[in-house]
Amino acid sequence: MAHRYLVERSRCPACAAEARETLFSCGLLEAPIREHLEALYAPQGCFEPEYLEDGRYELVECGACGLYYQVHVAGGELLGRIYERWIDPVKAFGLRQRSLTLDARMIQAREVVLAVQRHGGTEAPLRVLDYGMGWGSWCQMAMAFGCEAYGVESSPSRVAHARAHGITVVTAEKLGGLRFPFVNCDQVLEHLTEPLEALRVLAGCLGPGGLLKVSVPDGEDLCGRLARGRWLAAEGSPDSLLAVTPLQHVNCFRHENLVGMAARAGLRPAKLTLGELYASSVDGATPGRLVDSLTRPLGRRFLTRDTYVFFERRRAGREGSGGPR
Ligand SMILES: [Zn+2]
Numbered sequence: 172m173a174h175r176y177l178v179e180r181s182r183c184p185a186c187a188a189e190a191r192e193t194l195f196s197c198g199l200l201e202a203p204i205r206e207h208l209e210a211l212y213a214p215q216g217c218f219e220p221e222y223l224e225d226g227r228y229e230l231v232e233c234g235a236c237g238l239y240y241q242v243h244v245a246g247g248e249l250l251g252r253i254y255e256r257w258i259d260p261v262k263a264f265g266l267r268q269r270s271l272t273l274d275a276r277m278i279q280a281r282e283v284v285l286a287v288q289r290h291g292g293t294e295a296p297l298r299v300l301d302y303g304m305g306w307g308s309w310c311q312m313a314m315a316f317g318c319e320a321y322g323v324e325s326s327p328s329r330v331a332h333a334r335a336h337g338i339t340v341v342t343a344e345k346l347g348g349l350r351f352p353f354v355n356c357d358q359v360l361e362h363l364t365e366p367l368e369a370l371r372v373l374a375g376c377l378g379p380g381g382l383l384k385v386s387v388p389d390g391e392d393l394c395g396r397l398a399r400g401r402w403l404a405a406e407g408s409p410d411s412l413l414a415v416t417p418l419q420h421v422n423c424f425r426h427e428n429l430v431g432m433a434a435r436a437g438l439r440p441a442k443l444t445l446g447e448l449y450a451s452s453v454d455g456a457t458p459g460r461l462v463d464s465l466t467r468p469l470g471r472r473f474l475t476r477d478t479y480v481f482f483e484r485r486r487a488g489r490e491g492s493g494g495p496r
Pocket residue numbers: 183184185186187188233234235236237238
């Protein structure tokens with residue numbers, strides 16, 4: 172019988188294959204998952220186990236593309252509960268402000284600088300989109316550079332906050348008629364029941380020469396973390412399993428999964444010039460930062476295998492050809 176608050180995914184959300192192998196499976200209210208959920212949500216708001224009775228946590232690896240994903244995801248009612256109650260909006264806003272360190276703001280600023288350098292002067296003001304904008308900090312950074320900022324967000328409290336700060340809020344359904352030279356999609360695809368569909372929508376609203384920045388948690392060492400099984404490990408710890416936390420991070424990507432899914436959406440990693448990468452990277456505040464900012468663009472240009480990727484549309488005629496798996 173179908174669960175009242177959970178939705179089952181019978182196919183891989185990145186490639187639609189049915190073949191999969193279970194990596195980890197247990198009841199959502201059994202150890203160690205129940206303790207993981209209590210430890211995660213109690214400090215942020217509350218945890219209501221009654222929504223999860225008889226629910227399962229089943230983490231699988233797609234037999235075709237290798238994506239790690241959860242079979243059972245939250246339906247609309249439970250998602251609303253999680254984002255407006257389990258994560259208390261007032262507490263969440265305070266936590267978000269504290270996590271917006273100077274380094275985090277510098278990364279946002281560099282991304283906006285990249286957009287402005289690439290497209291500035293061709294459209295005034297430059298119109299940018301943050302898909303899954305949360306509290307709107309990236310949009311506010313773009314507005315500080317004179318951009319016209321649009322944002323998509325499902326949480327009512329975050330939408331109200333964004334509107335109050337001058338951000339144009341649009342629904343995902345309205346994106347089809349809009350074009351943007353730069354789209355930001357930061358820590359969003361891991362949350363979505365249908366991430367490939369979202370990528371297709373975003374690919375469709377990229378204007379000529381447009382860039383889509385995608386970043387997601389990196390699942391590179393997931394099997395080692397699962398084997399160590401420290402479900403209460405703190406965020407940032409080498410043992411942390413937050414990249415596959417139940418109900419929220421329902422898709423877990425490695426670089427190749429992300430690039431493969433993007434290919435199915437008609438996207439490829441963008442070929443940024445070293446000039447573009449340097450213009451948006453140099454930070455000489457300390458010798459260490461200068462060395463880092465001089466070497467990072469070389470890594471991004473020639474070596475990167477991580478899950479922070481700039482995408483552009485593939486040329487017409489090659490779209491839909493499938494791409495690497
Ligand atoms: Zn797949």
